[in-house]
Amino acid sequence: MKTIEDLDVAGRRVFVRADLNVPLSGGTITDDGRIRAVAPTIAKLVERGAKVVVASHLGRPKGEPDPQFSLAPVAARLGEILGRPVAFATDTVGESAKATVAALADGEVTLLENLRFNAGETSKDDAERGAFADELAGLADLYVGDGFGAVHRKHASVFDLPARLPHAVGDLIATEVGVLKRLTEEVERPYVVVLGGSKVSDKVGVIDNLLGKADRILIGGGMVYTFLKAQGHEVGSSLLQEDQIPTVLDYLKRGEESGVEFVLPVDIAISGTFPDTRTQAPVEDFAVVGADGIPAGALGLDIGPSSCALFAEKLADAKTVFWNGPMGVFEHPAFADGTRAVTQALIDSDGFTVVGGGDSAAAVRILGFDETKFGHISTGGGASLEYLEGKTLPGLAALEG
Numbered sequence: 359m360k361t362i363e364d365l366d367v368a369g370r371r372v373f374v375r376a377d378l379n380v381p382l383s384g385g386t387i388t389d390d391g392r393i394r395a396v397a398p399t400i401a402k403l404v405e406r407g408a409k410v411v412v413a414s415h416l417g418r419p420k421g422e423p424d425p426q427f428s429l430a431p432v433a434a435r436l437g438e439i440l441g442r443p444v445a446f447a448t449d450t451v452g453e454s455a456k457a458t459v460a461a462l463a464d465g466e467v468t469l470l471e472n473l474r475f476n477a478g479e480t481s482k483d484d485a486e487r488g489a490f491a492d493e494l495a496g497l498a499d500l501y502v503g504d505g506f507g508a509v510h511r512k513h514a515s516v517f518d519l520p521a522r523l524p525h526a527v528g529d530l531i532a533t534e535v536g537v538l539k540r541l542t543e544e545v546e547r548p549y550v551v552v553l554g555g556s557k558v559s560d561k562v563g564v565i566d567n568l569l570g571k572a573d574r575i576l577i578g579g580g581m582v583y584t585f586l587k588a589q590g591h592e593v594g595s596s597l598l599q600e601d602q603i604p605t606v607l608d609y610l611k612r613g614e615e616s617g618v619e620f621v622l623p624v625d626i627a628i629s630g631t632f633p634d635t636r637t638q639a640p641v642e643d644f645a646v647v648g649a650d651g652i653p654a655g656a657l658g659l660d661i662g663p664s665s666c667a668l669f670a671e672k673l674a675d676a677k678t679v680f681w682n683g684p685m686g687v688f689e690h691p692a693f694a695d696g697t698r699a700v701t702q703a704l705i706d707s708d709g710f711t712v713v714g715g716g717d718s719a720a721a722v723r724i725l726g727f728d729e730t731k732f733g734h735i736s737t738g739g740g741a742s743l744e745y746l747e748g749k750t751l752p753g754l755a756a757l758e759g
């Protein structure tokens with residue numbers, strides 16, 4: 359793979375595919391980690407006199423403009439971080455984008471509007487994606503892939519565009535891949551993996567591969583309930599993926615055979631309704647129950663205090679830790695304790711600790727922890743998991759040639 363240093367960028371339009379998909383609450387950025395993570399790449403290109411055209415997706419708009427997913431607040435924040443103005447194009451490949459890019463002087467930066475406002479970005483149809491990539495290619499002379507959180511997506515700006523322009527890998531992706539290599543090649547043991555979050559089906563797959571590598575797998579977040587159900591317990595109205603139960607049973611059996619220890623929570627924090635994470639209104643019916651005693655109708659929303667202690671103990675001697683997915687609905691203070699406990703256990707560990715996942719990384723910072731206390735905080739959850747699963751990532755493959 360070529361790096362930025364291999365490109366002659368001075369005076370040329372350089373398209374930087376970044377992942378600026380930050381959490382927003384009513385137009386306010388609640389965690390700017392992903393913006394800060396790619397800023398050094400942009401700054402380096404500015405320094406070398408490039409005309410920098412930054413592009414990203416934000417959220418999941420449906421292939422057409424949708425103001426709630428506008429990147430406008432991100433342009434402002436990127437400008438603050440870079441300490442220089444960032445011109446914002448109000449479309450991605452339309453009149454505004456063309457005019458803004460044409461007006462760039464050497465060392466100036468523009469951010470295009472959300473790539474996913476165009477159906478071609480995420481299309482499954484090669485021709486439709488290709489046509490959009492052609493339009494994007496018209497805006498630049500060179501391509502730098504640095505949107506690590508999106509490299510597992512076969513999207514126009516990630517996969518098709520680098521085939522159309524001389525390209526290089528950005529510094530963020532290079533760092534991320536270096537860390538993941540360390541988790542797949544010579545791992546220092548015990549190697550403990552903590553899995554949580556809400557995208558259960560995305561995450562169950564990684565366990566298959568980890569069964570051959572990890573020593574211990576701790577299960578929290580929304581995945582817990584599929585495991586508990588598989589063990590014959592009632593899970594009320596908690597997140598559940600019935601269709602994954604046979605897979606989970608197979609994992610538990612294989613874990614036992616191969617000596618990989620699965621650690622499930624022993625108690626669960628529940629409520630009858632999903633908490634209001636915006637107003638953070640107190641949860642009137644908060645309760646902690648045994649993991650085998652979730653009442654019908656209740657929602658499991660965090661691991662309980664005994665589970666926090668158990669997880670901390672299982673992390674204490676780890677030499678390598680990979681953590682993806684919050685332990686509970688940490689966006690509400692009533693259900694943040696599990697995530698806080700795991701974060702603290704990673705900080706206390708003297709092993710190499712990696713946090714992966716947009717929400718997990720945001721949680722660490724929103725809960726007020728010092729991000730320098732970790733070995734690495736990855737900007738990509740799905741991307742990290744697919745890498746660890748041994749899959750070929752389209753956005754990395756595209757940067758190879």
Ligand code: ADP
Pocket residue numbers: 554555556557558578579580597658659660682683684685686687688689714715716717718719739740
């Ligand atoms: P990441 O972005 O780190 O990969 P995910 O996107 O998979 O993580 O999951 C993050 C989300 O999971 C958070 O918004 C959190 O509220 C949610 N979550 C965690 N535990 C539960 C649970 N028990 N029920 C519902 N949602 C949960």
Ligand code: MG
Pocket residue numbers: 715716717739
């Ligand atoms: Mg997420």
